[in-house]
Amino acid sequence: MARHSVIDGTAPLGVVIVGAGFIADHHGAALRASSRARLAGIVDVDAGRASAAATAAGGVPWTTDLAAALARPDVGAAIVCTPNVTHEPIALQIAAAGKHLLMEKPLTITAPSARAVVDAFDAAGTVVMAAHTHRFYDYARAVDDAIAGGAVGRPVFARLALLGGWIWPDWRAWVLDPAKSGGHALHNGVHLLDLVSWWLRDEPVSVYARGRAQTAAELRIHDYLEMHVEYARGADAVCEMSRGHRPSTLDRRDVLIAGTEGVLQLPADGWGSTVVTESGTSLLHPQAANGFAVQLDAWLDAIADPRAERAMTPADAVRAVALGVATELSIERGEPVTLDEVMEGVRR
Amino acid sequence: MSEGTLGVLLLGFAGLGPDQDHQQDMYLPAFGTHDGFEVVAAAGTPGDAADQAAAERLAGKLGLPAPAADLDAALADPAVDVVSVCAPPERRVDAVIAALRAGKHVLVDKPLALTAADAARVAAVAAESGTVCLPAHHQRFHPMIAAARGAVAGGKVGLPWNVQADFLVAGGTPSPAGELANFAVYPVDVVLALTGLRVRRVYARLSTYWTDGGADDFALLFLTHENGLTSTISIGRTRELADTRPAGLAVHRYRVSGSHGVLDIDASRPAVVLRRAEASSQTWHGAGTVDRLLDELHAAVSAGRPSSPSAADAVHIAEIVDAARTSGVSGHPVDLRSDQEGSR
Numbered sequence: 001m002a003r004h005s006v007i008d009g010t011a012p013l014g015v016v017i018v019g020a021g022f023i024a025d026h027h028g029a030a031l032r033a034s035s036r037a038r039l040a041g042i043v044d045v046d047a048g049r050a051s052a053a054a055t056a057a058g059g060v061p062w063t064t065d066l067a068a069a070l071a072r073p074d075v076g077a078a079i080v081c082t083p084n085v086t087h088e089p090i091a092l093q094i095a096a097a098g099k100h101l102l103m104e105k106p107l108t109i110t111a112p113s114a115r116a117v118v119d120a121f122d123a124a125g126t127v128v129m130a131a132h133t134h135r136f137y138d139y140a141r142a143v144d145d146a147i148a149g150g151a152v153g154r155p156v157f158a159r160l161a162l163l164g165g166w167i168w169p170d171w172r173a174w175v176l177d178p179a180k181s182g183g184h185a186l187h188n189g190v191h192l193l194d195l196v197s198w199w200l201r202d203e204p205v206s207v208y209a210r211g212r213a214q215t216a217a218e219l220r221i222h223d224y225l226e227m228h229v230e231y232a233r234g235a236d237a238v239c240e241m242s243r244g245h246r247p248s249t250l251d252r253r254d255v256l257i258a259g260t261e262g263v264l265q266l267p268a269d270g271w272g273s274t275v276v277t278e279s280g281t282s283l284l285h286p287q288a289a290n291g292f293a294v295q296l297d298a299w300l301d302a303i304a305d306p307r308a309e310r311a312m313t314p315a316d317a318v319r320a321v322a323l324g325v326a327t328e329l330s331i332e333r334g335e336p337v338t339l340d341e342v343m344e345g346v347r348r
Numbered sequence: 349m350s351e352g353t354l355g356v357l358l359l360g361f362a363g364l365g366p367d368q369d370h371q372q373d374m375y376l377p378a379f380g381t382h383d384g385f386e387v388v389a390a391a392g393t394p395g396d397a398a399d400q401a402a403a404e405r406l407a408g409k410l411g412l413p414a415p416a417a418d419l420d421a422a423l424a425d426p427a428v429d430v431v432s433v434c435a436p437p438e439r440r441v442d443a444v445i446a447a448l449r450a451g452k453h454v455l456v457d458k459p460l461a462l463t464a465a466d467a468a469r470v471a472a473v474a475a476e477s478g479t480v481c482l483p484a485h486h487q488r489f490h491p492m493i494a495a496a497r498g499a500v501a502g503g504k505v506g507l508p509w510n511v512q513a514d515f516l517v518a519g520g521t522p523s524p525a526g527e528l529a530n531f532a533v534y535p536v537d538v539v540l541a542l543t544g545l546r547v548r549r550v551y552a553r554l555s556t557y558w559t560d561g562g563a564d565d566f567a568l569l570f571l572t573h574e575n576g577l578t579s580t581i582s583i584g585r586t587r588e589l590a591d592t593r594p595a596g597l598a599v600h601r602y603r604v605s606g607s608h609g610v611l612d613i614d615a616s617r618p619a620v621v622l623r624r625a626e627a628s629s630q631t632w633h634g635a636g637t638v639d640r641l642l643d644e645l646h647a648a649v650s651a652g653r654p655s656s657p658s659a660a661d662a663v664h665i666a667e668i669v670d671a672a673r674t675s676g677v678s679g680h681p682v683d684l685r686s687d688q689e690g691s692r
């Protein structure tokens with residue numbers, strides 16, 4: 001991976017963060033640690049949040065007007081961390097301004113709009129990448145390395161579970177409103193749907209999913225999702241995404257891949273140290289690469305050389321959205337839903 | 349025979365594959381070491397010459413009387429209390445029904461029947477006869493699973509709402525009937541025993557990944573149970589693996605999520621793990637799952653009560669397997685009839 005060095009004289013890319021909420025901090029930290037890019041400003045519809053984040057970042061400029069930020073010549077790109085429903089219009093505005101974009105997942109919440117966003121960046125000749133951060137975590141890369149090395153032959157069955165308890169605030173959280181988040185499949189399900197599709201190196205053809213409002217019957221999203229994906233060459237994936245488990249401290253990653261030549265497992269209890277204290281037992285995560293920093297580098301690589309092979313392509317981002325949409329539809333119908341149906345009239 | 353010892357007739361020496369003989373590989377050794385049973389006779393399945401030859405050989409080897417001329421004669425033997433049936437699948441149901449009608453208790457190799465309709469015929473006769481008809485779903489007696497059943501029933505995780513299970517065997521001879529027919533009864537029985545909730549809806553995927561033949565060697569079952577509990581079960585036979593004995597379980601686990609907690613059951617434990625120059629292996633002491641299955645058989649016969657699992661449980665599992673087959677072909681979920689509530 002080509003890293004910028006101080007001596008080659010290239011000015012670091014100026015990046016604005018749009019949406020100064022929870023996940024923006026992680027991107028801000030990655031930018032601070034990078035020599036190839038710098039935080040050039042903060043945009044948020046909420047002036048209080050924008051100014052507070054700008055101050056915390058050492059006094060960078062802030063604004064509530066995205067157009068004004070994009071008009072700045074020292075701003076070459078944006079990282080967008082706003083609620084999912086706003087992704088489409090914000091992305092189109094950034095493409096029109098001729099800037100690069102790292103969009104928090106999901107790229108958008110419908111398949112046609114995801115395609116439209118990708119087309120807009122193609123037309124502008126700038127880079128768009130969706131932040132499917134799990135691809136950049138050590139555990140996911142370890143699994144991918146093993147598969148790439150042929151360790152299990154052709155992978156035919158993948159199981160991935162990310163299980164936890166409640167992390168969202170109260171009923172006012174936009175995530176709980178399907179109109180704003182697209183539903184849990186688009187909000188978090190896409191992480192897993194993207195990861196297993198990447199691991200399996202195959203194209204999804206249909207999804208059968210079941211969902212559950214576990215924490216409260218009144219939830220309009222499914223805080224527990226069980227998603228089965230069938231692939232073109234016959235492989236299967238079973239993904240579970242949960243924010244509905246008890247105890248709420250549960251933090252579980254479980255990976256099982258069966259291939260024609262072997263079996264690969266990340267045991268649920270096998271990737272951290274167990275800490276037993278007066279207040280209970282917990283898992284101490286191992287030191288690991290910062291996934292947000294690795295992701296930032298992958299995005300900067302794509303900007304530096306748009307023709308080079310990408311860690312996460314625009315087509316991957318569209319596919320993840322389509323899988324999320326298929327999941328929500330399948331839960332509603334109680335039947336499998338094909339990607340063909342979801343992508344009807346949408347170029348892949 | 350001492351008081352309380354039950355005389356056993358070994359009937360049939362076949363299974364769901366050319367080299368499958370659970371009678372001699374599993375049940376005979378377990379009967380041999382169990383205090384409550386004594387093998388008193390062997391017989392081949394009527395109409396199956398190879399099976400009858402196997403019975404003759406075994407009788408000679410064990411010093412048992414020569415196998416009876418026909419099944420009626422074998423079942424008329426008053427020394428026989430229990431018939432252990434491993435008749436070939438297509439003749440199994442008739443053999444079990446004959447044994448039940450003769451007033452004998454029956455242990456049946458899995459699967460009890462290849463279709464739900466056949467299983468229901470057995471269950472109806474078992475209900476009439478009042479004798480024990482125990483399908484050999486022995487994995488529910490695994491020490492990790494048996495303890496978990498108690499924990500769930502005792503409310504340890506609150507109200508269960510989801511179960512995830514993997515039952516992946518490595519190596520051994522693929523079943524020509526497919527691994528859905530061959531293995532599904534085990535994890536499905538465990539999930540039913542853990543939750544006590546019948547299945548209402550089945551969606552399934554059947555694939556062939558490791559064998560050249562046409563039979564499935566991988567199945568995914570997505571089950572929707574009463575009270576909205578969902579379960580997902582993977583079943584398969586992968587290629588052989590260095591650390592798993594041929595036809596041994598490479599992955600065998602269950603996760604039960606409940607309203608108040610999570611229970612992880614790893615059925616590769618309890619184990620002492622041995623590491624040497626060759627692949628590592630595991631060992632443990634104490635009664636195995638088949639020994640515990642025989643404990644249940646003996647207890648049910650002695651108490652004059654139906655066994656658990658019962659023939660009715662096998663019917664429900666056969667319904668699920670039938671539905672999985674239908675769903676695998678159609679690509680759509682299949683709803684089960686819910687008119688069987690009384691048979692629980």
Ligand SMILES: NC(=O)c1ccc[n+]([C@@H]2O[C@H](COP(=O)([O-])OP(=O)(O)OC[C@H]3O[C@@H](n4cnc5c(N)ncnc54)[C@H](O)[C@@H]3O)[C@@H](O)[C@H]2O)c1
Nearest residue numbers: 019020021022023044045046049081082084086104105133
């Ligand atoms: N990659 C990951 O692991 C990960 C984790 C959590 C969230 N996310 C994603 O990050 C995004 C943000 O999630 P969050 O949890 O940080 O949300 P948040 O609610 O904490 O923050 C959202 C911020 O966006 C601002 N905002 C809303 N509409 C805006 C608009 N039109 N223009 C500018 N600012 C606007 C809000 O005022 C708020 O400050 C979502 O797309 C979410 O899916 C990704």
